[in-house]
Amino acid sequence: MATPTWRRPTLSAQYPAAVLFDMDGTLVDSEKLWDTALHELAVAYGGVLSDTARRAMIGTSMAASMRLLHDDLGQPERDPRASATWINERILELFRSGLQWRPGALPLLRAVRTADIPTALVTSSGRALVEVALDTLGRDSFDAVVCGDEVDSAKPHPMPYLTAARLLGVPIGRCVAIEDSPTGVASALAAGAAVLAVPVEVPVEPCAGVHQLASLAAADLELLAALLGEPLA
Template structure:
């Protein structure tokens, strides 16, 4: 697996002030999910998925759309085909169609989730290592990094660069390994049940910020309505629980 490690120091072209690393009570690293957590991209996926369903002569049900959130591309296409009653369709052909369409949408319509940019900036300014841990594939992530900032993360783990996707713990274990930190000293920030399950299974502390799918109360998971209420003190407190 070959996740790309990126430098630190800028977010969106703005150089951040250098500060001394925080003391041990603070996270060894903060691991950010992308879709629905940092950027409001799930609505763009809605557009692409419904367009694909229309190409196939149908409409995607709300239940199927909810089930897709946080899954790998291969699993998403299987859900789409089954929901449309067309399980014989080629998952790779559908994935290629979706990938091309979502790339266009990402180039023109990607927006930050409330509070996400401010929290990312605070973490980077404090000298805490960061990783982007996403189910999206590398080509899409490369487009998203134009918005997120290519120097915003010390490591990037994409869904097509791991053997097992979320909810398997491999993505988060891989991120901690790339950063050279113990995963149990990391805080993962997620929005979906699939992502939360992955982070918990890896052993990270989890901050959940539901976007498109409600999250049930879960042991070991702290929920906030928006990242506008999250700060460094909250992230540190999660490790003491």
């Protein structure tokens, strides 16, 4: 986890105290790369990964994903650590081949940074993958980075988002978290953040405290500020 080196600005009621960004499927279009690696491993194990199992993996930790993969293939006896090692090596190859921004993600991130609003990257991906992704995202784009292998409890547990707020030195209740998956949304809600959901692969059920958009292209600083006030219609 990166320790912030910036001077925290005075909190303003106009904007969030911080914006906390998920990575896969939210900022970058990396879920397709995970699809490739997971389906390749399933074939290597002599099976085919079901769509149901794949959707259930989105937003979860590596350990949980490997359990879902093995159970889906009817091979629960397989070593999840060995499978995770294979996936990590393959994903690193795919990440290095290039990552594409999700629509509207880069302009929103730039607008948040220009407004001097603290930011954190809060992801279920491990540090090795995140280091590669930061070549695309920009290492100066975030004041703190929380990786899935650097917290005791991963999403949907609230710890990743609580950790990000602690590193930034801001109250979680004044933060906006931006997520694409039900697992990530559950984590941010449990932590106490306001949530902007932009579902891609898996629908997010409507619930209190969560505003949904089809794309971050429709998001701006005014919307983020409004999420901390009266619920949007």
